[in-house]
Amino acid sequence: MAMVPDVDYLSKQRASTDFINATVTMGTPTSPEKELLPRLHLINEQKEFSDDLLTFINEKWGLKDTGFNYNLAAIFGSQSTGKSTLLNRLFGTNFDEMSESSRQQTTKGIWISKGKDMKVLIMDVEGTDGRERGEDQDFERKSALFSLATSEVLIVNMWEHQVGLYNGANMGLLKTVFEVNLQLFGGNRGKEKTLLFFVIRDHVGSTPLANLSNTLRSDLERIWGGLSKPEGLEDCKITEYFDFTFTTLPHKLLQPDMFETEVSQLRSRFSDSSDPNYVFQPQYQRRVPADGLHIYAKGIWEKIMTNKDLDLPTQQELLAQFRCDEIANVAFSAFVEAIKDFKRPIESGHLVENLGPRMKEIRDTTIKSFDKDASRYHSDVYKRKRSEVLTKANSMLESFFVGQLKNLHKKAVLLFSGQLQEALKVEGTEFAGTAAAAHKDAVGFFLTGAKAIKLDDTDWEYEEEIYQLENDLKELSATQKEKEITKMQATLEKHLKKELDEPIKLVLDQPGPGMWGRVVTIYMRAVDNTEKLLQKKAKSFDLKDEELEQLVTKLKRQGWILTTKKVHNESVDGLMIYKLINRFEERFQRDERGLPRVWKPTDDIDTPFRNARDEAIALIPLYAHIDNTDPATGTKLTLESTDDFDFDQSLIVISESRQQELANQLRRKADATFVEAKRSVVATQAKVPYWVGVALVILGWNEFMTIVTNPLYLSITMTLGVPFAALWYLNMLGTVQTVGLRVYEQAMILGKERLRETIQQPEPIKLQSGMAGNEEHDHNNDVSDAINAGSRGNGTEKHLLHHRGSARSLSLAGGWHENNQEIELNGFKDKEAL
Numbered sequence: 001m002a003m004v005p006d007v008d009y010l011s012k013q014r015a016s017t018d019f020i021n022a023t024v025t026m027g028t029p030t031s032p033e034k035e036l037l038p039r040l041h042l043i044n045e046q047k048e049f050s051d052d053l054l055t056f057i058n059e060k061w062g063l064k065d066t067g068f069n070y071n072l073a074a075i076f077g078s079q080s081t082g083k084s085t086l087l088n089r090l091f092g093t094n095f096d097e098m099s100e101s102s103r104q105q106t107t108k109g110i111w112i113s114k115g116k117d118m119k120v121l122i123m124d125v126e127g128t129d130g131r132e133r134g135e136d137q138d139f140e141r142k143s144a145l146f147s148l149a150t151s152e153v154l155i156v157n158m159w160e161h162q163v164g165l166y167n168g169a170n171m172g173l174l175k176t177v178f179e180v181n182l183q184l185f186g187g188n189r190g191k192e193k194t195l196l197f198f199v200i201r202d203h204v205g206s207t208p209l210a211n212l213s214n215t216l217r218s219d220l221e222r223i224w225g226g227l228s229k230p231e232g233l234e235d236c237k238i239t240e241y242f243d244f245t246f247t248t249l250p251h252k253l254l255q256p257d258m259f260e261t262e263v264s265q266l267r268s269r270f271s272d273s274s275d276p277n278y279v280f281q282p283q284y285q286r287r288v289p290a291d292g293l294h295i296y297a298k299g300i301w302e303k304i305m306t307n308k309d310l311d312l313p314t315q316q317e318l319l320a321q322f323r324c325d326e327i328a329n330v331a332f333s334a335f336v337e338a339i340k341d342f343k344r345p346i347e348s349g350h351l352v353e354n355l356g357p358r359m360k361e362i363r364d365t366t367i368k369s370f371d372k373d374a375s376r377y378h379s380d381v382y383k384r385k386r387s388e389v390l391t392k393a394n395s396m397l398e399s400f401f402v403g404q405l406k407n408l409h410k411k412a413v414l415l416f417s418g419q420l421q422e423a424l425k426v427e428g429t430e431f432a433g434t435a436a437a438a439h440k441d442a443v444g445f446f447l448t449g450a451k452a453i454k455l456d457d458t459d460w461e462y463e464e465e466i467y468q469l470e471n472d473l474k475e476l477s478a479t480q481k482e483k484e485i486t487k488m489q490a491t492l493e494k495h496l497k498k499e500l501d502e503p504i505k506l507v508l509d510q511p512g513p514g515m516w517g518r519v520v521t522i523y524m525r526a527v528d529n530t531e532k533l534l535q536k537k538a539k540s541f542d543l544k545d546e547e548l549e550q551l552v553t554k555l556k557r558q559g560w561i562l563t564t565k566k567v568h569n570e571s572v573d574g575l576m577i578y579k580l581i582n583r584f585e586e587r588f589q590r591d592e593r594g595l596p597r598v599w600k601p602t603d604d605i606d607t608p609f610r611n612a613r614d615e616a617i618a619l620i621p622l623y624a625h626i627d628n629t630d631p632a633t634g635t636k637l638t639l640e641s642t643d644d645f646d647f648d649q650s651l652i653v654i655s656e657s658r659q660q661e662l663a664n665q666l667r668r669k670a671d672a673t674f675v676e677a678k679r680s681v682v683a684t685q686a687k688v689p690y691w692v693g694v695a696l697v698i699l700g701w702n703e704f705m706t707i708v709t710n711p712l713y714l715s716i717t718m719t720l721g722v723p724f725a726a727l728w729y730l731n732m733l734g735t736v737q738t739v740g741l742r743v744y745e746q747a748m749i750l751g752k753e754r755l756r757e758t759i760q761q762p763e764p765i766k767l768q769s770g771m772a773g774n775e776e777h778d779h780n781n782d783v784s785d786a787i788n789a790g791s792r793g794n795g796t797e798k799h800l801l802h803h804r805g806s807a808r809s810l811s812l813a814g815g816w817h818e819n820n821q822e823i824e825l826n827g828f829k830d831k832e833a834l
C-alpha cells in the first residue's frame with residue numbers, strides 16, 4: 001500500500017524539475033523532443049484569445065482536412081497538482097511543468113497542443129485555487145466554463161487526499177460548472193454528454209478506487225441536488241448530462257515505475273479507439289469541425305468574457321453560419337470565375353454553346369465544394385446555407401438563362417424571317433403555308449434551346465418568352481404578308497396600266513362622241529381581267545372575304561386612278577392644243593378625200609374655216625369632263641370616294657378657265673391658218689400681172705412667130721421647152737438643178753483622180769507603125785488623161801499626142817492646134833515615127 005508523501009519530500013522532488021519560463025506566449029521547446037509538438041498559448045494571462053489557432057490547426061498540427069475526425073480534451077484541477085506532467089506523458093505534449101524547487105505556478109491562462117501521433121487536441125488549463133491570482137476567481141471560473149463548453153472529455157485532476165474535501169477537491173468550482181452546464185445543455189437532456197474523467201493522483205492504495213469513486217460520486221450528487229435548476233429541469237439527473245470515470249495513478253516519485261506503467265496504460269484510453277475504455281465516445285462529440293474550432297472557441301470565450309449567457313447551441317449555429325458563409329464565399333469566388341466567360345457573348349447577343357450543361361456543371365461543382373467543408377457544421381444551418389448557396393448560384397445563372405432566352409428569341413426571329421424570305425424568292429410560293437412552317441420551325445428552335453438551358457432545382461420559366469416570340473412572329477408574318485400583298489398590288493397595277501394606257505391613248509387621239517364610253521369600257525375590261533388575276537394570287541395569302549373585298553375595291557379605285565391619270569396626261573396643255581389644231585387642220589386643210597387643199601381664188605375659204613374651227617372648239621367641252629356612263633349597261637359607273645380619292649373630282653379633266661384658254665389659243669392658231677390661206681390665194685393672183693402678159697405678147701410676137709414658123713427652132717423649142725415646162729409645172733426644177741450640179745461635181749472628182757494616177761505612173765507611149773485599131777481607143781484615153789493633166793495646170797509640161805493622119809495637140813493654155821511639127825515624146829524626138 002502506498003504511503004502518502006509529506007509535503008517536504010514532494011517539494012524536494014519537484015525542485016529537481018527544470019524551470020521553464022512561463023511568460024512566453026508560445027511554447028519554447030526545452031528539448032529536441034519537444035520541438036516536434038508546437039503548442040499555443042490559446043488564452044493568455046490578459047484573457048486574450050489567440051488569433052493563431054487556425055494556423056496551428058492547419059499548418060502546425062496538420063488537421064486542416066480533419067473535419068470532425070479529431071477530439072478535444074482539457075484538464076481541470078488545482079494548481080501544481082501535476083496536470084502538465086500528466087498531459088505530457090499521456091499525449092506526448094510539451095506543456096510547461098513546474099520546477100520542483102520554486103513551486104511557482106507554471107501554467108497561466110490556457111495552452112493548447114496536439115497529442116503526438118493522435119488526432120487529439122488537449123488544453124492545459126491554469127490551475128484552480130491559484131495563489132498567484134489571490135481571491136480573483138473570475139479566471140478559473142471562466143476557464144472552467146470554457147473547458148466544459150469546448151471539450152468532450154474534462155480530466156479532473158486531484159490528489160488522493162483531496163477526495164472528500166469540498167474546497168480542496170474543487171467541489172465549489174464544480175458546482176458552478178454544473179450550473180452552467182445546465183444552462184448550456186439543459187435542452188440536450190440525455191443527448192449530449194460530457195465525460196468527467198477523474199484522475200486521482202498519488203494513490204497510495206490505502207483507499208481502494210471504488211471507495212474513492214463512491215465518495216466522489218456522492219459528493220457530486222450532493223452538489224447536483226443543491227443546484228438551482230432551470231425551469232422544467234427540476235427533476236433532471238446528473239447522469240443525464242455527465243458520465244463519470246475514475247482512475248488512480250501511483251505516486252510519481254515514490255513509485256516511478258508503476259507511475260509510468262499506469263500512465264502508459266491510461267494513454268491508450270485516450271489514443272487507441274479500439275481500447276474498451278476509449279474515452280472519446282461519439283456521444284461526447286461537440287460537432288465542431290477542426291477548421292471551425294478557432295471561431296467556435298473564440299466565440300465561446302468572447303461570450304464568457306462579456307458575461308453573456310452561454311448558449312452553446314446558438315454558439316454552434318453562429319459558428320456554422322460564420323463558417324458556412326466563409327466556405328460559401330470560397331466556393332462562390334470559384335463559381336464567379338467559372339461563369340464569367342458566359343457574360344460577354346450573351347450580352348453581345350450570341351448564343352453560348354452547351355450553356356445548360358456547362359451551367360449545371362459549374363453549379364454542381366460549387367455545391368460539392370460547399371458540401372465538402374460545410375456539411376460538418378450544424379445540420380440545420382448547413383442545410384439552410386446550402387439552400388442559400390443554391391439559390392444564389394441559380395439567381396446568378398438566371399441572368400444567363402434570361403440572356404440566352406433573349407438571344408434565342410432573336411435567333412428564332414431571324415430564322416423565321418430568313419426562311420420566309422428565302423422561300424418567297426421562288427415565284428408562286430404559297431405565303432400562308434410557308435409562313436406557318438417557318439413559324440413552327442422558329443418556335444421549335446426556341447423551345448429546344450430553352451429546354452436545354454433550364455436547370456433542375458430552379459423555378460425558371462420560359463412560357464412568357466414563348467408567348468412573346470409567337471406574338472413577334474405573328475407580327476412579322478403580318479408585316480411580311482402586307483409587303484407581299486403590296487408587291488402583288490404593284491404587279492397588278494402594272495398589269496392594269498398596261499391594259500389601260502395604250503387603248504386609252506388611241507381612243508383619246510380620235511376624239512369624238514362615244515369617246516368616254518370607249519374609255520369606260522376599257523377600264524371595265526382591264527379591272528375585270530386584273531381582278532381575276534388578283535383572285536388567283538390572293539389564294540396564297542389565305543385571305544378572309546372582307547380582306548379580299550377590300551383588295552378588289554382598292555384595285556377598282558387604282559384602275560380608275562390610272563385611267564384618269566392617263567386621260568389627264570393626254571389632256572395636258574401642249575398636247576390638247578395640238579389635238580385641237582390637228583382636228584382643225586384636218587377639217588380645214590384637207591378635202592373630203594383627205595387630200596391637201598390648194599385654195600383657188602374662187603374657193604370659199606370662210607365656210608370650211610368656220611366649220612373646222614367650230615368642230616375643233618366643240619372638242620374642248622367633250623374633253624373637259626369624263627362621261628362615266630357604261631355603254632354596256634347604260635348605268636353610271638361610280639366608285640366610293642376616300643380621304644385621298646374624290647371620284648366626282650376625278651371626272652373633271654379640264655377646268656372652265658382652261659377650256660376658255662384653250663378655245664382662245666385654238667382661235668388664234670386657226671385665225672393664223674386662215675390668214676395664211678387667204679394670203680396664198682392673193683399671192684397666186686399677184687404673181688403675174690395682166691399687163692405683163694399683154695406686154696409679153698406684144699413684144700415677143702415676132703420671136704414667137706419666128707419660132708413657130710421655123711421647124712428647126714420649133715423642134716428645138718419643143719425638145720427643150722416641153723421637159724422644162726413639165727419640170728416647172730411639177731416644181732422639180734430645183735431638184736433637177738441639184739442633181740445636175742452633183743453629177744458635174746462627181747465627174748470632176750473622178751476626172752481629177754484619173755489624171756493624178758496617170759501622172760504618178762508615167763508610162764512611155766510607144767508609137768509603133770501599123771498600130772492596131774484598138775490603139776485608137778488608147779489614144780482617146782490618153783486624151784482624157786491629158787485633159788486631166790491640163791486641168792491640174794502644169795504649164796511646163798506638154799503632152800503631144802499623135803492622131804492618125806494629123807497631129808493635134810492640146811495646149812495646156814487651152815485650144816486644139818493642128819500642125820505637122822515634131823512631136824516630143826518623153827524627151828526624145830522621133831521624126832521617123834511621125
Ligand SMILES: Nc1nc2c(ncn2[C@@H]2O[C@H](COP(=O)(O)OP(=O)(O)OP(=O)(O)O)[C@@H](O)[C@H]2O)c(=O)[nH]1
Binds near residue numbers: 079105
Ligand atoms: N507527488 C507528485 N508530484 C508530482 C506528480 N506529478 C508531477 N509532480 C510534480 O508536481 C509539480 C507540479 O507539476 P506540474 O505538472 O507543473 O503541475 P501543474 O498542475 O501543471 O502546475 P500548474 O500548471 O502550475 O498549475 C512538479 O514539480 C512535478 O514534478 C505526481 O504524480 N506526484
